[in-house]
Amino acid sequence: MFEEGTQITMADGSIEDIHNIMEGSMVMCDDGAATRVTSIFRDIQTTYVLSQRTKHRKIETNATSLRPSCTKVDGILEVRCSLGHTINLTLFTKPTFEKSFKFNQVLVRWVKLVDIVTSDNRIINIPKYHNKKFPLDDVGILEAHTYLENILVQNNKPLSFDIEVRDLDYLDAQTRSRSKLCFKPVLSGNGRLSEFLTGQRHLNTLSVQNMAWLLGLWIGDGTTVRPEISVDSLDVSLMDALIELCEPWGIYPGYTDSVIPLRAKHVKLYYGKKPANRKYYQNCKTNNPFWKAVTNLDFKNREDGSKEIPQFLCGDDIEIREAFLAGLIDADGYVAKELSQSGKYQVNIQTIYPSVMKGIVNIARSLGINATVTTKPERIAIIKGKEVHCKLTYDCGITGNTALQNILSYCRSGHKIRPKPALVDRGPTHFTFNDNKRGLNHVYSLKLENSKKILLGNKMSLNTCKSNCMSEQKKLSKTKNLKQCLACQYVGIGRFYRDWTGKNKLCSRCYSRYKFSGYRCESCNFVPDSREIKRKSTQVDKTLIGLSVNEKLGCSHCTGILMYDTIRGPNRQMQMIHAM
Template sequence: MLEEGTRITMANGQSMNISEIKRGVSVLCSDGSITTVEHISKDVQTTYQILQKTKHRANEGEAGKVDPLRKTVYHRLGFRCTLAHELGLRTASKPILENSFKRNTYKVKWKNLEEMLTFDGRIICIPKTHHKDFSMSFEGRLQATRFMEEKEKEYGVFLEFKIQVRDLDLLEAQIRSNSFLRFNPVLTGNGVLSEYLTGQKHLISPSVLSMAWLLGLWLGDGTTKEPEISVDSLDTGLMEGLIERCRMWGIYPSYKDEQVPLRAKHVKLYFGSEAGENRRTRHLRKNNPFWNTVLNLKFKREMDGEKQVPVFMWSEDLKVREAFLAGLIDSDGYVIKRKEGPDAYKVAVQTIYPSIMNAIVHISRSLGIAVTITTRSARSEMIEGRKVNCHFTYDCTIAGRTPLQNVLSNCRSGHKMRSRPQSVSRDPIYFGFTEEKRGQNTVYSLRTDSGKPILLDNKLAVHACGDHCIEEQAKFTTTKCLKYCIACPRKGVRYFYRDWSGKNRLCGRCYGRYKFSGYRCLSCSYVPEAREVRIAKRRGEELRVASDGTTIGGLICGRCNGILKFDEIRGPRKVIESLSTPLGLVPVVES
């Protein structure tokens, strides 16, 4: 069962709160088909929050303390459900070969699905890890390789399985950390833009795509007062593309240089006759099809005139979404080189408008492209000798392969346009997740006639509810090998390293900080960043009373105002030396 407030994607592409869905309405499935809701029930049960694993740390570090707006992690994938809700997961099952030098053998590890009896008498099917040893010789290596090929043919590269939230703790630690949820691209659309422009839905003509591109370009570099777009005069490809796509609608871009010509040209989009450059025979805002589209489809907010992206654009036809996103990239985007391969692309788009940020996230995910959001605080910067006040900014990072390459093929800026791929692979995107208990909340059970996974508003694929969801179920297990970092809130089952006491209680991030700086707080065990150490040094040393009543001095911890201790020798070497040195004696090093 899903918690109240969960938004479901309907058949027409719009989203609706699960509490508002009625019996008989149609919702969108993860494979693009449409299914009908047969039954809805309501209850109050304990819910868990399923959240995407992320590396965002602004909410924990100095940035979140200085600017409260940066504490929010925007558009983190997740949903809230009950313990009995079923998750569709995937884990890697490709056999691997390890060298076991202690036993002088080759070890082959593989995974397969096996039935297991739970504590409450249910039989579930979950992945299990197996291994087989081979002699460490040339013949043993050949046998191990042949055995790996047989297992790969038998079980494949990935294992797909279903498991309830309460049974996640039954998975092995390695399998649990390598099990992934997915979000799916949406291949259908509502056709609102084409219906407004041509009177017919889903009519994907070059003129409709050019209008979608113009709207994206205007949202990035346009003015809200009139149809005017700033264009880099050195980017000849973008200027030529603007002229070409405007003429499909009888619009003729023109600009007038200042006394001192600037690089950025303020191009006005006139509608009407091109001849004579007589502005009286042309219209800037009156009868301009582009400006009418901006106003009538609410790309310009009525109450304050700010730019916004209407919600219908999130679920437009696929090619319209691609052209619209290409316009945004042409205006405010930057294509970053990636080292993963020639078909891997990464684009960064900056915007100050939350509506545009939301549109970039939803449209990118609907195309099968991963996207993350980071933020920048409001600041003042010197640009070409002038002081410029910058607003709070959203940095949208889009990463993908052929789906993103297909979007970039619609761009017209010279350094952003890429060739069109031969084929576009719109596969689901998989991501790791964690679960956290929330407490008692109102939940809804939604059953469909097909039983297929349905799509949430954030494009997550979730299974419809079954009979086991009607009543609240108990949880009899705890997470295996779960560890908590002593220096930060992170918890997990992997990648914990040795701290100053010799125990594996530091996460990878805190371990790297400790190895680099050597500082740790005696009160809260926090490991400060290098920047925080510099701030503490500028503040100077102070005296504090320790937990045992003694007075000690040192740098001050920025988190709890405790004393920062510097370990000159740290890591495994420190533990070995402390164990080998008798108490009260100092080792003597001979020269």
């Protein structure tokens, strides 16, 4: 059963809270088909949150006390459900061939589903590692390779299995850390933008796609007062594309240089013709189809006038979503020149609007593209010798293969365009997750007219509720190999290392920080990164006494003092001696 507030994707692509769904409502399945809700069951049960495992952490500055919304990691996938809810997991693993010279043997290891008996005498089917040993000689190695080939034929696909949330602790640590949930793209659309522009749904002509691209460009670099977009004058291809794509709609871009010409041109989108007699804003808003789309389709918030991505766009046709995201990338996106180590394209889009950040994440996931958010707090930066106040910024990183490459083929900015792929893969995207207890909450169960999986608002694909969900279930097993970081209090089963005392554990993130900075708080054990140390060091006078450096730096988490580890930290004393 799902906790109250869980969002569900409806058949028309809109998103609705589960407690607002009525019997007879049409919801979307994970394959894009629509199905009817036949009954709804309500209860109060203990819930757990299954959240995407990520390297992102909460903001570690004083800005969190001023902005409560910054105290959580934005953009992560999560679902809150009861202990009896059944989830489908996928395990990506291949049989391995290992040589052990210590025991003089060859080991073939593989994963296979087996039945085990739980503490309450239930039989569950979970993956377990199996191995077969061979002698470490020519004959044994040949037999091991033959056996490995037979195993590969039988296990040529990822292992998929169903398990209840309360039984996750029966998985061993290696299997648990590799088991993944998934989210799926939305392959159908509501055709809302096409209906508004042409009066007919799903009529996605080239002009309609161009309008979607123009709306994305405005969300990135447009002004909220009038139809005006800032364009880099050195990006000739983008300026030419703006003129070309606006012409079918009767829109003519134009700008007027100031006394000292600037690189950023404030291009106004005139409808019909340019104004006469220096009336710079004439023919801008009146009957302008672009501005009508901005105001009537809620790309501009009706209350405070800020930019936002309307909810309907996340469920519009695929071509419209791709063109809109391409325009946003042309305006505010950075496209990595080279592919990542896994062969994926990488794009970063920065925005100061929370609604735009959420819209970017939702549209990317609706296209089968992974999206993460890095929140940069408010800060004072020095840019070209001037002190600049930088607002809270959301850095949305999206990575993907052919699905993202197809979006980049819509781009018009010269250095962001990528060739169109021959085939676009829109399969499910898998991710690892953590589970944490939340407590007693109101829960809801939806019974559908078929047995298909349901699509949540964040595009996660999950099973519907079964009979064991209708009552409170108990968790009898204990979590195995669960560790907690001494510095940041992160809890998980991943890579942990010994701390400076050798008795406690540090997560990989804090361990690498301590290795490169050498500082920790003597009060709360917080480990700052080297950039924070460098920033604090500029505010503290350093005095050289013999071969030691006395630095008193304050901790950003408490009122304690950061202490430098002269044994395990980087050898700064030698660096200063050489510098002298």
